[in-house]
Amino acid sequence: MLPLVLERLWQARQPRAYRPGATLARLAQDLNGLEVVGVDEGCPAYRLPAADWFFRVEERVESQFLLHTVSCCFVLALPGTAPSRPSRLQLQHRGNWQRSGFACLRREGDGAALVGLMALLQQDRDLHTALMPLDFKRCELIADEQGWRLEVEHFAASEVVGSFPPFRRYIRLLTTQKLALLAVMAAVRRVVASAG
Numbered sequence: 001m002l003p004l005v006l007e008r009l010w011q012a013r014q015p016r017a018y019r020p021g022a023t024l025a026r027l028a029q030d031l032n033g034l035e036v037v038g039v040d041e042g043c044p045a046y047r048l049p050a051a052d053w054f055f056r057v058e059e060r061v062e063s064q065f066l067l068h069t070v071s072c073c074f075v076l077a078l079p080g081t082a083p084s085r086p087s088r089l090q091l092q093h094r095g096n097w098q099r100s101g102f103a104c105l106r107r108e109g110d111g112a113a114l115v116g117l118m119a120l121l122q123q124d125r126d127l128h129t130a131l132m133p134l135d136f137k138r139c140e141l142i143a144d145e146q147g148w149r150l151e152v153e154h155f156a157a158s159e160v161v162g163s164f165p166p167f168r169r170y171i172r173l174l175t176t177q178k179l180a181l182l183a184v185m186a187a188v189r190r191v192v193a194s195a196g
Helices: 002-010 022-030 111-123 125-131 175-195
Strands: 035-040 043-047 055-064 067-077 087-094 101-108 136-144 147-163 166-171
Touching: 022 043, 022 055, 022 067, 022 147, 067 175, 087 111, 101 111, 101 125, 111 175, 125 175, 136 175, 147 175
Parallel strands: none
Antiparallel strands: 035 043, 043 055, 055 067, 067 147, 087 101, 087 136, 136 147, 147 166
């Protein structure tokens, strides 16, 4: 009896004020001009009208003391063959006070197998131009048994919800950030496809 009670007390729960899909509905207004190509498990998929690729958007919930945040993670499946071992590359801005470029860091996987892709990513001018103005919390290339995918978690396209005092604030994805995000996706897709 006691183990069941303890298990119920410590299991992960969604915050009480969390409204599944509410942030995605607000984001749909920010992504005007993009076609909705389907919804899979509550996650909408979008594409540019003339593009042959699409991306999914997933909600990520983080609880803190007396508040929670709901952020949107943009997930793009990438062409090309994935390495034999699971791999993870992180793209991050360089510079303490002002952005001075970006770095591609290996967080998981075989360094020898990923060195070519890492060099191509860092040398690509289109990716550099698109990534510099983009405000993101996390930008990662992840490889597993399903292949490569790009995951970008933006600072905007998120909602902050407080319980005491009660408030709810959505942070819009501005048009300039939307265009930079789409440019990053297109550039990473092209680089990974060329790397084979």
